[in-house]
Amino acid sequence: MFKDPAPRLSPEQLEKNFADINPPLTPAQALEEASRCLFCHDAPCMKACPTEIDVPQFIRQILTGNMRGSARTILSANILGHSCARVCPTSVLCEGACVLNAEGKKPVEIGKLQRYAVDPVIAGGAQLFRPAVANGYKVALIGGGPASLSCAVELRKRGYETVIFDANPLAGGLNTYGIAAYKMRLADVQKEIAMVRAMGVEIRSNTSVGRDVTIAQLEREFDAIFLGIGLGATDDLHIPGEELEGCRDAISFIEETKSRDFADVQIAKRIAVIGGGNTAIDVVTAARRLGAAEVYMVYRRGPAEMSAFEYEYELARKDMVLFWWQAMPVRIVDDGHGRVAALECVRTERAAADARGRASFAAVPGTEFRLNVGMVVKALGQKRKTDFLQQIARLELKNGCIIVDAASMRTSNPKYFAGGDCVNGGGEVVDAVAHGKKASAGIHQALEVEKGRRAHAGSQH
Amino acid sequence: MPDLSINFCGVRSPNPFWLASGPPTNTAYQVMRAFDAGWGGAVWKTIGEPIVNTASRYGSIDLKNERMMGLNNIELISDRPIEVNLREISEVKKRFPNHTVIASLMVESRRETWHEIVRRTEDSGADMLELNFGCPHGMSERGMGAAVGQVPEYTTMITHWVKEVARTPVIVKLTPNVTDVAHMAAAARAGGADAISLVNTFNSLVGVDLDSYAPRPAVAGLGSHGGYCGPAVKPIALHMVSAVAKHPKVQIPISGIGGIANWRDAVEFMLLGATSVQVCTAAMHYGFRIVRDMIDGLENYLEEKGMNSAMDLVGKSVPRIEDWGNLDLNYKIVAKIDEGKCIGCNLCYIACEDGAHQCIRVEERPRGDLRHGVDLKHVPHILEDECVGCNLCALVCPVPGCITMAQVDTGRSPMSWKQLQEARGKSPQCSAEQLLAGARRTARSND
Numbered sequence: 001m002f003k004d005p006a007p008r009l010s011p012e013q014l015e016k017n018f019a020d021i022n023p024p025l026t027p028a029q030a031l032e033e034a035s036r037c038l039f040c041h042d043a044p045c046m047k048a049c050p051t052e053i054d055v056p057q058f059i060r061q062i063l064t065g066n067m068r069g070s071a072r073t074i075l076s077a078n079i080l081g082h083s084c085a086r087v088c089p090t091s092v093l094c095e096g097a098c099v100l101n102a103e104g105k106k107p108v109e110i111g112k113l114q115r116y117a118v119d120p121v122i123a124g125g126a127q128l129f130r131p132a133v134a135n136g137y138k139v140a141l142i143g144g145g146p147a148s149l150s151c152a153v154e155l156r157k158r159g160y161e162t163v164i165f166d167a168n169p170l171a172g173g174l175n176t177y178g179i180a181a182y183k184m185r186l187a188d189v190q191k192e193i194a195m196v197r198a199m200g201v202e203i204r205s206n207t208s209v210g211r212d213v214t215i216a217q218l219e220r221e222f223d224a225i226f227l228g229i230g231l232g233a234t235d236d237l238h239i240p241g242e243e244l245e246g247c248r249d250a251i252s253f254i255e256e257t258k259s260r261d262f263a264d265v266q267i268a269k270r271i272a273v274i275g276g277g278n279t280a281i282d283v284v285t286a287a288r289r290l291g292a293a294e295v296y297m298v299y300r301r302g303p304a305e306m307s308a309f310e311y312e313y314e315l316a317r318k319d320m321v322l323f324w325w326q327a328m329p330v331r332i333v334d335d336g337h338g339r340v341a342a343l344e345c346v347r348t349e350r351a352a353a354d355a356r357g358r359a360s361f362a363a364v365p366g367t368e369f370r371l372n373v374g375m376v377v378k379a380l381g382q383k384r385k386t387d388f389l390q391q392i393a394r395l396e397l398k399n400g401c402i403i404v405d406a407a408s409m410r411t412s413n414p415k416y417f418a419g420g421d422c423v424n425g426g427g428e429v430v431d432a433v434a435h436g437k438k439a440s441a442g443i444h445q446a447l448e449v450e451k452g453r454r455a456h457a458g459s460q461h
Numbered sequence: 462m463p464d465l466s467i468n469f470c471g472v473r474s475p476n477p478f479w480l481a482s483g484p485p486t487n488t489a490y491q492v493m494r495a496f497d498a499g500w501g502g503a504v505w506k507t508i509g510e511p512i513v514n515t516a517s518r519y520g521s522i523d524l525k526n527e528r529m530m531g532l533n534n535i536e537l538i539s540d541r542p543i544e545v546n547l548r549e550i551s552e553v554k555k556r557f558p559n560h561t562v563i564a565s566l567m568v569e570s571r572r573e574t575w576h577e578i579v580r581r582t583e584d585s586g587a588d589m590l591e592l593n594f595g596c597p598h599g600m601s602e603r604g605m606g607a608a609v610g611q612v613p614e615y616t617t618m619i620t621h622w623v624k625e626v627a628r629t630p631v632i633v634k635l636t637p638n639v640t641d642v643a644h645m646a647a648a649a650r651a652g653g654a655d656a657i658s659l660v661n662t663f664n665s666l667v668g669v670d671l672d673s674y675a676p677r678p679a680v681a682g683l684g685s686h687g688g689y690c691g692p693a694v695k696p697i698a699l700h701m702v703s704a705v706a707k708h709p710k711v712q713i714p715i716s717g718i719g720g721i722a723n724w725r726d727a728v729e730f731m732l733l734g735a736t737s738v739q740v741c742t743a744a745m746h747y748g749f750r751i752v753r754d755m756i757d758g759l760e761n762y763l764e765e766k767g768m769n770s771a772m773d774l775v776g777k778s779v780p781r782i783e784d785w786g787n788l789d790l791n792y793k794i795v796a797k798i799d800e801g802k803c804i805g806c807n808l809c810y811i812a813c814e815d816g817a818h819q820c821i822r823v824e825e826r827p828r829g830d831l832r833h834g835v836d837l838k839h840v841p842h843i844l845e846d847e848c849v850g851c852n853l854c855a856l857v858c859p860v861p862g863c864i865t866m867a868q869v870d871t872g873r874s875p876m877s878w879k880q881l882q883e884a885r886g887k888s889p890q891c892s893a894e895q896l897l898a899g900a901r902r903t904a905r906s907n908d
Contacts, residue, residue, distance in 0.1 A: 035525035038859050041811035042823070044837035048830040063525060092831040102804035102838060103860055 002246050002268040002374040003335045009291040014262035017289035018181045021315070022086065022112065030116045034062045037108045040099055045110055048097035050434035051078035055094055055110055058117055070117040072128045075195075078437075079153040080146050082122045082192045083175050084430045085115035086184045089309050093430065122191045131200045135159035137447050140222040142209050145173020146429045147420030148228035149193065150436030151443075152201040158444050162201050163222075167208040170259075171196075173230055174421075175429060177255040180282040182289070186258050215391055219415060224443045227389075227402060227411070227418035228436065231382035231426060237274060241332025246340030250275070250283045250379035257286050268374030270294040272343045274329055275379030276306035281316050283377050288319040295321045296371055300328045300348055300361050326361060330368060332376055343371045382426060392416060401425045408442030409435055417442055463763035464770045465756065467501075469714055469736050470630035470655045472588050474561040476501035477727065477771055478755050481718050481739035482565035482591065482634070485749070487539065489549035493556060498749035499756055502561030503553075504658075504739060507538035507593045508546045508582065509567040509605075520667035520677035520687070531693030532742045533667035535678065535685055537599045538567055543578070547585040554586040562586070563632065567593040567605050570615065575622045589629050592620065594649075595636035595661025597688045607661070610636040613648035620652025630655040632716060635705075638664045642701045643708040650711050657705055658716035658739065660698045662688025691742040695720030699733055706734025706779045722751070724758030731771070732778035786889055790881065791873040794850040794866040796820075796843045802863040805838040809854035809864060820847035821854060845869075 009017070025033065037059040045055040054073050061070035074081035090096070090111040098107030121128065137160050141148035144166030152162040170176050172189045179189075197203060207213060218225055234249040236242060246268060256265050271292045273283045276299035287295045297316065299306060302325050306313065316323075327345045335341035347367035354360040384400025396403045396412040402423050404410060409417045419435025421427060465476040479502035480486050480495055487506045495503055518536040521529040539546055547564075554562055564587035568574045582590060594616055596606030609615045616633065623631050633649035635642055637660035646657045666686050668677045676684030698719020705711050717735030721727055722743035730738045743751055763771060798809070813821040821841045829835030843854075855864040879889035888895075 032526045035527075038806045038808060040805075041807035042826050042839075043807075044805065044826060047826045047828050047837055048835075050830070052828075096831040097837045099804040099806045099838075 001266050001339075003337075003339045003341055004269045004374045006267045006269045006291045006293065008263060011261070011263055014290070018262060021182045022115075024119060025109075025112050025116045030062060030113060033109050033113055034059045036100070038099065044097035044099060045094035045108075048093050049077075050093070050428075050430045051084075051437060053077040053081065053094075053114070059108070059110075059113055062113060062117055067117060067120060068126070068128070071121040071126075074114055074118055075121070075128055078430065078433050079150055079196065080175070080192060080429060080433050081114060082118045083146070083179075083184060083189060084433065085111050085118055086188075087175075087179050087428075088430050089311075089428060091311060092309065093428075122188075122195065125191075125194065125198075127195070127198055129153070129157060129199060131156040132159035134161060137161065137223045138163070138221065139224045139226060139443060140165060140218045141226040141228055142218075143173060143228040143230055143420070143422075144168065144171035144203060144205070145228055145230050145420055146175055146432035147230075147436040147439075148173075148226060149196050149201070150433040151226050151228065151417075151419065151440045152436075153196055153199050154437050154440030155443065156199045156201055158440070160443075164201060164203045165207045165209050165213060165218075166203060166205050169206055171203045171205060173228075177258050178251060178279075178282075179258070180254070180286060181257055181262075182285070210388060210391065223447055225416050226436075226439055226443070227392075227416055227422060228420045228432070229385055229388065230421045232385050234275075234279070234378045234382055235380040237329055237332075237378055237380070239329055239331055241334060241340070244332055244334055244340045245338050246374055247332055247376040248378070250279045250377050251382065253377055254279070254282055254286065257290070262290060265290055267292050268340070270296075270371070270373040271375040271377065272296045272298055272329075272371050272373040273377045273379050274298050276301060276308060277379065277381075278308045278312050280379035281308045281312040283379050284316050284321040285319045287375075287377075288321060292375075294373075295319075296324055296343075296373065297321050298324045298327050298329060298343070298345060298371075300326065301359065302326055302350075305359060324371075327369075328361075328363060329376070330363075333370070340374055340376055341372070343373050343376050345369055345371065382421070384425075385422065389422075399425065405442070407438070408445060409439035410442050410446065414446070417446075463760055463768060465501075465759060465763075467736055467771055469561070469716070470589065470632075472561055472630060473559075474501045474737060475559060476756060476759075477731065477735075477737040478752050479503060479561065479563070479716065479737050479739045480744060480749075481741040482507050482563075482593065483741040483745070484536065485741060485744045487541075489553050492549075492553050492562070495744075495749045495752075496553070496557045496560045499752040500560075500749065502563065502588075502737065504563040504565050504591050505539075505546065505550060505587070507565040507567045507596070508543055509538050509578070510569075511540050511542055512537040512599075514540055515680045517678040517680050521691070522667060522693070529691060529742070529746050531665075531667070531689055532691040532745070533665045533678070533687040533689050534662070535598050535680075535687040538565075538593070538596065543581070547581060550582075550585040550587050554588075561588050563589040563591050565591040565593050565634070567596065567600060570604060570609065570619060572622045575619060576626045579623055579626050583627065583629055587629065589632055589656075590623065590627060591632040591634050591658060592623060592654075593634050593661070594619070595634045595659075597636055597638050597662055597664050598686055607636040607638055610634075610645060610661070611639055613645055616645055616648040617652035620649050620654050624653035632656040632658050634661055634718075635659040636661045637697065637701055637719075641704075643704040643711065646705040647708055647710040650713055654713065656714040656716060656736075657711065658718055659705060660694070660701050660719045662690045663694055663697070665689030690720065691746075692720045692722060695726060699729060702730055702735055703733040703779060703782045706776060707782060722746075724755045724762065727755060727759065728762060728774060731774040732776070733782070734776045734779050736772070736775050784879075784890075786879040786882075787877045789875040789877060791871055791876050793869045793871045795845045795848040795869055796850070796852075796854050797865050797867050798841065798843060798854075799863050799865070800840050802860050803838075803840045804860055804863075805840060806859060807839070807841060808857045808859065810841040812853050812857045817851055817853045818847065818849050820844045820849070 058070045058073040094110045095107040141164045326348045331344040333342040346363045348361035351362040394413040402418040417439040420432035482504040520533045524530045564582045594610030600606035601608040633654040714736045716737045717730030718739040727738045823841035858864040882889035
């Protein structure tokens with residue numbers, strides 16, 4: 001497959017390389033960490049959480065030994081609190097807002113405490129919530145990622161019948177397939193989804209809307225439809241050689257590391273990854289951990305412009321990834337057998353700022369160089385699923401993202417609500433969960449108002 | 462270099478730091494280790510007819526992750542023969558002639574028995590005697606310890622018996638489990654006590670196991686009330702020491718006990734009237750080595766204050782303890798928040814709003830996160846005209862020096878409650894006699 005494949009590592013070594021980078025707290029550690037929380041009033045950590053988890057409350061509950069209550073506090077605000085505890089960029093959310101920062105102290109490790117509180121519930125399969133009595137309404141949710149899962153659970157709490165249509169074999173969306181393995185394993189996510197199912201959420205996997213079931217069918221059978229379809233594959237490079245064997249997109253690569261044994265993921269000995277976001281970091285770190293000898297991260301701009309979080313960049317640096325700042329790919333070289341032999345790049349220089357005010361970088365002629373790699377991974381932004389979205393009547397998009405009312409998450413087509421990456425163009429899991437929550441309230445409001453109108457109309461006859 | 466030595470009833474001690482009677486002073490081995498570590502004296506674990514202890518003897522409370530804020534015990538006095546204890550006291554005194562060894566005693570309430578134990582103990586070479594009238598558990602059921610200390614007449618009587626034969630100074634150790642400990646100190650003084658030590662432990666039940674329903678500590682599923690000590694009791698002990706120091710019918714040296722763990726605690730006890738201080742729980746928690754910083758800290762403190770002797774501290778703050786009725790009602794302070802230091806936890810706000818006088822305002826925090834550049838720090842502000850100067854906000858504030866209480870000139874001259882009542886032509890105080898007279902009147906009118 002590759003001109004120069006990476007040597008296979010032993011299963012033990014691979015497990016070690018992908019071991020949890022944030023191992024769970026011991027009870028003693030949790031107690032000490034929880035003790036540091038000041039129990040702020042109108043706490044900034046809560047205000048900074050898109051799902052508004054009552055952080056001081058759940059930490060206090062850890063301290064009092066009310067573990068079930070602690071988990072309930074978290075999961076009632078964020079049903080995917082288990083995933084979020086592991087993947088949230090806490091340094092720019094709750095922990096970034098912790099008042100201890102202002103005193104030059106380390107913020108309370110809220111993410112780790114959240115995991116400490118939720119892990120036992122997920123592992124033990126305790127059922128903390130119950131669906132409400134059926135209210136007669138049915139909602140379809142397209143896409144099985146965090147936004148739909150969150151929306152469906154919130155709807156179940158209000159008595160709605162919910163059916164999630166997901167094209168993948170396993171639900172969870174990027175939570176299942178897109179999170180670096182050293183942060184969260186696929187099996188962990190499936191336990192969390194079991195909790196969602198236990199709420200009575202029906203999940204139809206391997207069911208692609210448009211292929212296995214039509215949009216018209218859904219519109220007929222359901223009172224409202226939630227779009228949580230996420231984004232597509234990564235953007236193309238639009239350079240010669242992109243079609244060569246060994247050039248692939250980041251999303252499917254990460255998916256492979258999540259859905260197969262590590263030993264079954266094929267990589268080249270030397271790899272170039274194009275991009276400067278968190279997904280690019282996931283790829284370079286995975287490649288190094290799978291045994292690639294040299295991994296280059298090729299980014300058109302400089303480190304300051306990189307959209308990856310600081311701690312993600314740090315991960316890549318610790319994995320001894322080699323960074324090519326201010327370099328862009330020009331051509332992928334064929335080894336004569338249709339496989340990647342090298343990536344040709346050119347250096348860039350800072351040019352006038354672009355429309356968004358971000359410094360743009362332009363190629364400098366004559367600075368071409370070649371990286372002898374057997375694999376090129378595209379980790380640019382993700383494509384929008386506009387082809388699908390255009391099949392829905394009166395659905396307005398902007399840059400391929402669905403336009404919604406920020407409060408209700410209702411789209412321009414009143415039957416449809418939307419949330420997650422297909423709305424914000426790519427955000428955090430916690431943002432998707434927050435969208436799902438808002439949308440559930442929006443759907444409830446819309447259908448209740450409608451029900452009210454109908455009842456009103458009925459009483460006039 | 463300031464002189465740390467003290468003179469306690471004529472007995473010179475190298476420093477005011479003594480180990481209190483308890484598990485750390487059970488044996489000569491321990492006491493000698495303690496003296497090697499730097500302790501100036503030790504009160505031997507109470508000597509009397511050997512007892513039998515239970516297994517499972519201590520229970521404690523933690524504060525968040527801080528261990529043993531308060532310690533409870535149901536251990537009794539020494540379980541070793543009297544002669545063994547006395548022989549070991551002799552050995553210690555031989556090796557440490559300049560250190561202070563005090564024998565704590567407790568025997569049945571018979572005059573001859575007390576006479577005998579006093580004579581035997583003094584023959585061992587102990588510098589002083591401490592009469593244990595304080596042990597609140599176990600021994601009190603047998604008519605000893607707190608059973609004596611809770612009845613002023615018994616306290617006077619037994620102290621008197623001891624003084625009939627004692628040649629060394631007699632310290633009476635009081636139980637705090639009484640309505641007025643100073644009254645008990647006066648009773649001991651009336652019996653001839655040369656000094657008072659207080660406090661012994663407080664009656665306590667440290668907790669209940671939520672699964673087994675047994676109290677802690679449990680002995681085969683059952684428990685008994687114990688004696689409470691450690692940092693948690695310090696403020697109560699401080700008050701009691703000051704009350705004894707102020708009592709006009711006491712006026713004899715005091716050895717302060719109760720939650721002392723460091724030199725600061727010791728200085729406080731001394732300022733409120735203690736000549737020496739006794740430590741037990743802290744030594745049980747961290748070992749004898751804690752005395753090194755106690756000595757060093759006290760030395761530095763005395764030097765900074767320009768004092769030559771630790772004795773200069775004794776009772777310095779006693780005149781500052783006054784009746785509430787003598788406090789100045791026109792003294793005014795208000796809270797000030799240093800905005801630069803404030804971290805925006807709003808604890809001052811919620812404490813004042815729910816627990817005090819609603820004198821702090823703060824805007825509700827906006828929603829949002831750092832990714833969107835939202836500034837989540839919100840500084841509360843004090844409504845100074847409303848502030849009653851209660852200190853609560855400053856006490857809950859987690860940032861040192863962020864909330865201070867600043868004096869405000871009211872332009873009014875000092876006026877106490879007593880002065881105010883006198884100016885109104887009313888009695889400033891209701892004495893116990895008046896209180897009783899009022900009760901009698903009420904009873905008559907109800908007839």
